Amino acid sequence: MAGPTRERSATLLALTSSALMLPACQGARADAQPETTTLSLGYSKYREDDTRDSKTFGGSSERYDIDVAQFHLLAPVGEDWSLALDVQWEDMSGASPWFVGESASGDPKVIMSGASIEDTRTDISVTTRYYYDRGNAGFNYARSEEDDYESDAIAVDGSFNSADGLTTWSGAVSLSRDDIEPTRGTVPTNTLKDEKDIYSAWVGVSRIVSRRAILRFGLGYTYREGFLTDPYKLRDRRPRQRREWVASTGYRHFFTAPNAALHVDYRYFDDDWGVRSHTVDIAWHQNLGARTQLVPFARFYSQDAADFFANVVDLADRYHVDDYRLSAFGALSAGLRLRQDLGQWTLNVTAERYRSREHYGLYDGEESPALVAWWRGSVGLSYRFR
Amino acid sequence: MSRVLGLIILLGLAGCETVQPWERGSLAQEEMQWQPDLLEARLRDQVHFSKEASSGGAGAAGGGCGCN
Numbered sequence: 520m521a522g523p524t525r526e527r528s529a530t531l532l533a534l535t536s537s538a539l540m541l542p543a544c545q546g547a548r549a550d551a552q553p554e555t556t557t558l559s560l561g562y563s564k565y566r567e568d569d570t571r572d573s574k575t576f577g578g579s580s581e582r583y584d585i586d587v588a589q590f591h592l593l594a595p596v597g598e599d600w601s602l603a604l605d606v607q608w609e610d611m612s613g614a615s616p617w618f619v620g621e622s623a624s625g626d627p628k629v630i631m632s633g634a635s636i637e638d639t640r641t642d643i644s645v646t647t648r649y650y651y652d653r654g655n656a657g658f659n660y661a662r663s664e665e666d667d668y669e670s671d672a673i674a675v676d677g678s679f680n681s682a683d684g685l686t687t688w689s690g691a692v693s694l695s696r697d698d699i700e701p702t703r704g705t706v707p708t709n710t711l712k713d714e715k716d717i718y719s720a721w722v723g724v725s726r727i728v729s730r731r732a733i734l735r736f737g738l739g740y741t742y743r744e745g746f747l748t749d750p751y752k753l754r755d756r757r758p759r760q761r762r763e764w765v766a767s768t769g770y771r772h773f774f775t776a777p778n779a780a781l782h783v784d785y786r787y788f789d790d791d792w793g794v795r796s797h798t799v800d801i802a803w804h805q806n807l808g809a810r811t812q813l814v815p816f817a818r819f820y821s822q823d824a825a826d827f828f829a830n831v832v833d834l835a836d837r838y839h840v841d842d843y844r845l846s847a848f849g850a851l852s853a854g855l856r857l858r859q860d861l862g863q864w865t866l867n868v869t870a871e872r873y874r875s876r877e878h879y880g881l882y883d884g885e886e887s888p889a890l891v892a893w894w895r896g897s898v899g900l901s902y903r904f905r
Numbered sequence: 906m907s908r909v910l911g912l913i914i915l916l917g918l919a920g921c922e923t924v925q926p927w928e929r930g931s932l933a934q935e936e937m938q939w940q941p942d943l944l945e946a947r948l949r950d951q952v953h954f955s956k957e958a959s960s961g962g963a964g965a966a967g968g969g970c971g972c973n
Binding site: 561565587589605607615662668670671672674684691693717728730733735739767775792796820858869873891 | 922
C-alpha cells in the first residue's frame with residue numbers, strides 16, 4: 520500500500536510543482552527563463568500602392584518598396600539569466616510625398632520626391648535579462664543606422680508578480696539619442712545636421728481574471744526634443760518638443776471548445792501637437808490539431824490631425840506641415856497568419872493589407888492626397904534547440 | 906477618456922476570480938501570450954510607427970529611425 524501512495528504523492532508533488540511554476544510563466548511567457556535556445560529568421564516584403572494619378576501633379580506616383588530581413592536569438596545563460604540578440608536589415612527604394620499643392624480646380628495634389636530614394640537600415644538590439652522568484656528585470660541596448668539617421672537607445676524594464684501570482688506589475692524606461700544628417704539628393708533638405716532625444720516611461724499591470732482570461736492595462740509617457748521636422752519635406756516646420764501620453768488595455772481569452780484564443784487590444788494616444796488616436800487590434804488564434812494554427816487578424820486606427828496640419832500650408836505660420844501622417848484619417852488593415860510546427864522547426868507565413876482614408880476615421884478633417892495603402896507578406900522560420 | 910478607462914479597469918478587476926496555480930494551464934498556452942510572435946510584433950510596430958502619428962502602448966518608446 521505504501522508504494523502506490525508514495526508514487527501518487529510523488530506524482531502529485533511533481534504536478535503541483537509544475538503548476539506552481541505557472542504564475543511566473545503567465546503574464547508573459549518571457550517572465551520565466553527560457554528553457555532552450557531559440558533561433559528565428561524572417562523575411563518580409565512591404566509594398567505601397569502607387570499614388571493615384573488624380574491625386575498627383577504628374578511625374579512619379581511610385582511609393583516605397585521595402586525588403587526586411589530579421590534575426591532573433593534567445594538563449595538561457597546560467598540558471599537565472601538570458602541573452603537576446605535581434606538584428607533587422609531593411610532595404611528600401613521608391614519615392615515619398617515631397618509637398619502638396621493646389622490644382623487649378625482647387626483640389627490638393629501631391630508632388631512626389633521624384634528621383635528614386637535608395638536607403639538601407641540596420642537595427643541591432645541586445646537584451647540581457649535576470650530572472651528571480653517573483654519576476655524579471657532586463658537591460659537593452661539598441662542601435663539603428665541609416666545613411667541619414669543614427670540612433671542609440673538604452674532601456675531598463677522589470678516585472679514583479681504578486682504572491683498569489685494573479686497580478687503582474689511591470690515598468691520600463693528608455694532613453695534615445697538620435698542624429699539626423701539628410702543625404703543631399705535632387706530635393707533640398709530642411710537641415711544639414713541636427714539631433715533629437717527621446718525619453719520614455721511606461722507602467723503596466725496584468726491580472727488573471729479567470730481560468731481562461733487575462734487582462735492588462737498600461738500607461739506611457741514619451742517626451743521628444745530636438746529636430747522633429749521631416750528633413751525631406753518642402754513645407755514642413757514642426758515644434759522642437761513633443762509630449763505624448765498613451766493608455767492601453769489588452770485582453771486574452773482561451774476558448775476550450777474551439778481550441779482557440781481571442782486577442783483584443785485597445786490604445787488611446789494623445790499629444791500636445793493636437794493628435795489623438797484610437798487603435799483596436801483583434802486576432803483569433805485558431806488551433807487546428809496539435810501542430811497548425813491559423814490566425815486571422817484585423818486592426819482599426821483613427822487619428823485626429825495635428826493643430827498645424829493643412830493640405831496647402833501657410834508658410835507664414837510658425838509651424839506648418841502637409842505630411843499625410845499628421846492629417847485626420849482612419850485606417851483598416853486585415854491579414855492572415857499560418858503557423859506550422861515541424862518538430863523543432865516552426866514556420867510562420869503572414870499576409871496583410873492596409874488602407875487609409877479620411878472617411879474611415881472618427882475625426883473630420885481635410886483628406887490628404889498622399890494617404891497610403893500597402894501590402895505586406897512575411898515568412899519566418901524558428902528553430903528550438905534541445 | 907479617463908472615465909471610460911477607469912470604468913474598464915473597474916469592470917475588469919471586479920470580474921476577477923481566484924485562480925489556483927493548477928487551474929492556469931490554458932493561460933500558459935503560447936497563443937495566450939501578449940506577443941506570441943516577436944518578429945511579427947516588431948515589424949508591425951515599426952510599419953505603423955512610420956505611417957501614422959501615434960506609437961507606443963506596450964512599453965517604453967526606445968530609439969527612433971528616419972523611416973518615412
